[in-house]
Amino acid sequence: MLPGGTFVSTEGDRDTALTSGPVNSSARAGLGRATATGLPASRTARESSWQAPAEEVARRKTLRKRRRLAVVAAGTAAVLAAAAFLGTMGYSLIQAQKALRGDLSAALGDIQRADEAIIPMDELIAARINDGVDKGDAEAIATDWEALQPQIDQALVDLDAARRDVEAVQSKLVDARDKEAANRALVAANARVNMIGAGRELMAEAVPARRAQQAAQTAWEKTLEGDGLARDAAAALSSMTKDTVNQSMALSEQALAAFTAARDGLESAAELYPNADYTAFVSYLNLRIDAQYAAIASDKAYLARDKTAMTEQNTRYNELDAQAAEAARALEGDPTGIVGPLYAAAAKDKAAAYSSERLQAGDADAFLRDYLGSLGK
Structure with a gap:
């Protein structure tokens, strides 16, 4: 709306500006006609100029199909390669484990x-x-x-x-x-x-x-043997004659040998097994040994008709024999029982x-x- 309230049409002026002259009514009418396709004629012509021939369409389809096949082939090859790689790795692992089991065996x-x-x-x-x-x-x-x-x-x-x-x-x-x-x-x-x-x-x-125990066992056997021989030697003197004295002296010498072997055996046992203490038994055997020496000396004095010497040695024998008897009573068991408990412990x-x-x-x-x-x- 302009000043003064008067409405003025400008259509004629716009057409003049666009055409630089009177507007051709037939041309305007032609611009407004539709083609058979329902679109303006100029648009139909433009689209028909870009439509590909049938041969081109077929060629493009073939190319697309080939590309799809190539992609599928490439994927399949990749899968097969991966499977082959994994198979090789699996075989190598199996062989490696087999070798390790061989080393273990x-x-x-x-x-x-x-x-x-x-x-x-x-x-x-x-x-x-x-x-x-x-x-x-x-x-x-x-x-x-x-x-x-x-x-x-x-x-x-x-x-x-x-x-x-x-x-x-x-x-x-x-x-x-x-x-x-x-x-x-x-x-x-x-x-x-x-x-x-x-x-x-x-x-x-x-x-x-075991060596000490065996020595102690032998020593004890010899001790018992010597004790029996010493008793027999004393019994042989129930009647004092030259023959009985000789018999007694022979038995005393055998007893002496047995007691000496027993003592030496116990001393050896003590060396073999230092924890074992045979001191009491060795002391007892020394008394028995000394007593046999006295008995033999008494018998020899009798045969030599040396009454004084015979009496002295006989007295010595009796004293030593009494001491040995007292020592025997103080002994605990026998020497074969010493090593066992010590070894067990x-x-x-x-x-x-x-x-x-x-x-x-x-x-x-x-x-x-x-x-x-x-x-x-």
């Missing part, structure tokens, strides 16, 4: 080889544990034990090699049963090493103890340690036997 072979020494060792030690110090020939036991030492030393070498081989594969094993077998192999090897250590300590106690912990390690080895062996059996299936 070789280590178990070393443990089994060590048993060539450990089994006879175990027999000797079991006898010392079960029989104590009262059975078995001491020298035979000592000889067998010493002869076994080189084999035991080699067993330690084999067990050390087995432990190192097991430790080398233990962390690389994947299968749970293989891992458990490696653990049990270490237990078996360590238990055997500890068995050897405890067994050697036990035998170091057992061999001298000293060997108790060693025997317990050995038995414990032996039990652990046995438990581990039971599992390993089953494991090796399963590998052969």
Whole structure:
């Protein structure tokens, strides 16, 4: 709305500006006609000029199909390559585990080889544990034990090699049963090493103890033998004649030899097993020995018709014999009962340690036997 309130049309002026002259009504009408497609004629012509020929459409479809096939082929190849890679990796892992199991089996072979020494060792030690110090020939036991030492030393070498081989594969094993077998192999090897250590300590106690006990047993037998001979020598003098005195003197000399052997045996036993104290028995035997010397001297004096010397030596014999009788009453038991309790106390912990390690080895062996059996299936 302009000032003054008069509405003025500007249409004629706009047409003049656009056409620079009178508007052609027919041209305006032509611009407004529609084509058969319902669109202006100029738009239809423009679109028809971009429509591809049928051959081009077919070519493009073929190209798209080829591209899709190429993509599918590439994907399939990638999957196959990945599968091949995983298959190769899986095969390599299987072969690696198989090799590790082979190394583990070789280590178990070393443990089994060590048993060539450990089994006879175990027999000797079991006898010392079960029989104590009262059975078995001491020298035979000592000889067998010493002869076994080189084999035991080699067993330690084999067990050390087995432990190192097991430790080398233990962390690389994947299968749970293989891992458990490696653990049990270490237990078996360590238990055997500890068995050897405890067994050697036990035998170091057992061999001298058995030697001492055997010496004490022999000494006691000689003591009883000497006592019987001394009694027979005294009884032979019920009537004093040259023949009975000679007979008595011969018996006294045999008694002297028996008592001397008994004393020497106990002194040897004390050296073999220093914890054993045979002092009281040795003192008793010295009295019996001195008494026999006096008896023999008295008999010789009688045969020499030296009454004074005979009386002196006979008195000495009676005094010594009385002292020996008093000493015998003070003795507790006999010398064969000294070593046993001492050995039992000293060997108790060693025997317990050995038995414990032996039990652990046995438990581990039971599992390993089953494991090796399963590998052969």
